[in-house]
Amino acid sequence: PRETIGEGAALLRGFAKPFEAELMPALREIVRQAPFRHLITPGGHRMSVAMTNSGSLGWVSDPSGYRYDGIDPNSGTPWPPMPPVLRKLAADAAAAGGFNGFASEACLINRYVPGAKLSLHQDKDELDFAAPIVSVSLGLPAIFLFGGLKRSDPTRRYRLEHGDVVVWGGPSRLAFHGVAPLADGEHGLLGRQRINLTFRKVRLGA
Ligand code: MD3
Ligand code: FE
Numbered sequence: 001p002r003e004t005i006g007e008g009a010a011l012l013r014g015f016a017k018p019f020e021a022e023l024m025p026a027l028r029e030i031v032r033q034a035p036f037r038h039l040i041t042p043g044g045h046r047m048s049v050a051m052t053n054s055g056s057l058g059w060v061s062d063p064s065g066y067r068y069d070g071i072d073p074n075s076g077t078p079w080p081p082m083p084p085v086l087r088k089l090a091a092d093a094a095a096a097g098g099f100n101g102f103a104s105e106a107c108l109i110n111r112y113v114p115g116a117k118l119s120l121h122q123d124k125d126e127l128d129f130a131a132p133i134v135s136v137s138l139g140l141p142a143i144f145l146f147g148g149l150k151r152s153d154p155t156r157r158y159r160l161e162h163g164d165v166v167v168w169g170g171p172s173r174l175a176f177h178g179v180a181p182l183a184d185g186e187h188g189l190l191g192r193q194r195i196n197l198t199f200r201k202v203r204l205g206a
Contacts, residue, residue, distance in 0.1 A: 051108060
């Protein structure tokens with residue numbers, strides 16, 4: 001079931017379900033090597049969402065700004081490598097959304113507990129906007145806000161559930177988006193939390 005929710009944006013309900021058995025242990029191993037942490041924004045605010053990364057690059061935020069870095073600042077060592085199951089999930093989903101040959105360099109992993117939210121923003125710290133971003137929702141459902149190219153554009157709401165995948169390419173790649181405060185609940189596999197994976201190609205060229 002592929003639903004178009006914007007120009008270049010495809011919602012693939014349940015696409016990650018067949019990967020679940022392999023995905024969970026792979027995520028546990030990443031988090032063991034690079035535990036979730038609450039980043040501080042350049043404005044000095046502690047994010048309610050906790051984050052970590054896997055891959056050759058990871059997204060980091062600190063008082064000096066936002067950037068991609070190959071080194072986890074908490075450990076001083078490279079981010080955990082991207083496991084083959086994550087790589088394949090991202091590439092298969094991108095292809096299903098119309099983007100063949102997607103090679104993600106960074107997988108940003110967000111953890112939401114009840115009340116955690118992500119304010120409206122654009123993802124523009126990457127250098128390659130021709131590549132899509134692939135997002136995977138796991139655990140508790142969330143209300144995702146999808147706006148336009150201007151912050152003031154109206155937003156539409158989508159309920160993203162465990163296993164849902166969205167491919168954000170084309171003009172949707174630079175759309176404003178966010179996540180409403182997570183409602184409390186209990187998920188069979190993940191408990192009282194939501195995990196979101198976003199796969200990104202950062203650098204230009206191969
Ligand atoms: C639309 N994460 O990590 S995933 C983020 O659920 C982020 O954790 C949210 O926004 C989350 O930056 C939303 C969906 C998503 C991700 C990237 C996008 C939608 C996007 C980039 C462009 C347009
Ligand atoms: Fe984002």
